[in-house]
Amino acid sequence: MRWVALFGAALLSVAPVWAAQPAFTRPPYAGAYQPQGTDERGLWMEIGEAERVLRETPGLVRDPRLIEFVRGVLCRTVGRERCASVRTYIVRDNTFNASMSPNGMMIVHTGLLVRLHSEAELAAILGHEFAHFEQRHTLRRMLNMRNGTDIMVWMGLAGAVTNVGTARAQNSIALSFFSFSRANESEADLLSTQFVRASPYRIRGAAVWTRVLDEENADRRERGLRKQRKLAPNLTDTHPTDLQRIAFHAKLEQEVGAVGEDAIETYRAATAAIMPTLLDSLIKGNQFAAANYVIAARGEELGWDGLLTFARGELYRLRGGPRNLATARDLYLNATRMRGTPPENWRGLGLSEMRLGDTAAGRAALTEYLRRSPGARDAASIRLALEN
Ligand SMILES: [Zn+2]
Known part of the structure; x- marks a missing residue:
């Protein structure tokens, strides 16, 4: 209808760029x-x-x-x-x-x-x-x-x-x-x-x-x-x-063109509570390359935070082998300096250090894990391991 076109044209003169469409x-x-x-x-x-x-x-x-x-x-x-x-x-x-x-x-x-x-x-x-x-x-x-x-x-x-x-x-x-x-x-x-x-x-x-x-x-x-x-x-x-x-x-x-919103931050906020469990189940899904791709894509496009870096560390640690363990340790160490890192990062770090033969570093990280998460489900067994 004609009036629609007229109304649209009137809007154009004052509207922001997206209205040009x-x-x-x-x-x-x-x-x-x-x-x-x-x-x-x-x-x-x-x-x-x-x-x-x-x-x-x-x-x-x-x-x-x-x-x-x-x-x-x-x-x-x-x-x-x-x-x-x-x-x-x-x-x-x-x-x-x-x-x-x-x-x-x-x-x-x-x-x-x-x-x-x-x-x-x-x-x-x-x-x-x-x-x-x-x-x-x-x-x-x-x-x-x-x-x-x-x-x-x-x-x-x-x-x-x-x-x-x-x-x-x-x-x-x-x-x-x-x-x-x-x-x-x-x-x-x-x-x-x-x-x-x-x-x-x-x-x-x-x-x-x-x-x-x-x-x-x-x-x-x-x-x-x-x-x-x-x-x-x-x-x-x-x-x-x-x-x-x-x-x-x-x-x-x-x-x-650049019309419309991405709404990245609102997406991040709405999925923040469930994201740790989603990443955890992805890591344990037995598809290393796919999980690694998903985590890396999030990190590269949205920025690496403590949770994502920790998740990647877990992925490498659970894959096993000395080279993967060393990669995992580096990732956990990076995560210790980031925001939003879960306590389990120090657990993963401790276990990796132990497996790689650095007992002192391993004990220190596991002690830090217990300090950050005293009520953890595996706290008793970790304490026992530290006493020996
Ligand atoms: Zn379809």
């Missing part, structure tokens, strides 16, 4: 899809049952502030109207995964939160998953699954619900992101970038997808090296489709 609105929303016919109604019942199981699972994160934060980012991305049809859950699971079922249940895995750096990046992912929902891609895929177990496995929930890691989860960093057709992925990317352009956030898809692929390649390279004696090394080349996706986001980012 044409106003961007979300496409109209038809509302949450309702099941049609016996098959779809049957599917809705199965998903409803899966959702009831999910609500009872110990693997569910129950921190209302974190759930509200994730939901808030989703609502700012897709808008209030769309957001109203979503129920948000966070599950403890190391994979870079999020999914949304046709009945409006959105599941965010903690492995996603540990790998993202800002609200804008989270917006890129949640907008993408919502787009699959709105475009009924998930519905079409799920119609072939006729029981709750299939649904749980597809959503990557099998491990979280049964509390046992699934083989599939261990072998893949990203699950549902790569399980749609190429056409569906492009469609979801198009719609999700429309969401983000109409939101307060900056378009950051390229950065997220680049890191996911770099991590997968680091992981594959490591697996390839491990298997090298038996098999030919795996090809680690990035799939052309993935490169096209990154190129799509990068081009759009360039066209749109």
Whole structure:
């Protein structure tokens, strides 16, 4: 309508740089899809049952502030109207995964939160998953699954619900992101970038997808090296489709320019309470190269703090071997001079020094650990070790 254009032009003269972009609105929303016919109604019942199981699972994160934060980012991305049809859950699971079922249940895995750096990046992912929902891609895929177990496995929930890691989860960093057709992925990317352009956030898809692929390649390279004696090394080349996706986001980012917020600090604050446990489970996830990549990417882009440096120290120490232990010791020592370093850093330092043969330094660090954390779960055994 003409008055819109006039109003926009009037704004331009006084508005900051970002307003120079044409106003961007979300496409109209038809509302949450309702099941049609016996098959779809049957599917809705199965998903409803899966959702009831999910609500009872110990693997569910129950921190209302974190759930509200994730939901808030989703609502700012897709808008209030769309957001109203979503129920948000966070599950403890190391994979870079999020999914949304046709009945409006959105599941965010903690492995996603540990790998993202800002609200804008989270917006890129949640907008993408919502787009699959709105475009009924998930519905079409799920119609072939006729029981709750299939649904749980597809959503990557099998491990979280049964509390046992699934083989599939261990072998893949990203699950549902790569399980749609190429056409569906492009469609979801198009719609999700429309969401983000109409939101307060900056378009950051390229950065997220680049890191996911770099991590997968680091992981594959490591697996390839491990298997090298038996098999030919795996090809680690990035799939052309993935490169096209990154190129799509990068081009759009360039066209749109520096519009919108990253919201890095608010992301950091909202995830601060859960970050130590997320890093801990990443370290113990038995994927050294992938975990090392995730930690290094956070450190390099967001700055190294005591927690991240300690986490990297733990990763190297648990890997074992004299060279890794020496690296771990250096990292722990660096962390002692940083902010936000947890008491366990001195435990890791002490244990590394002991293993490397410097008993005096080891005892000093372990004593410092007990001073900082007198009520630690392993305090009694550490005290006993120090007495001998
Ligand atoms: Zn997708």
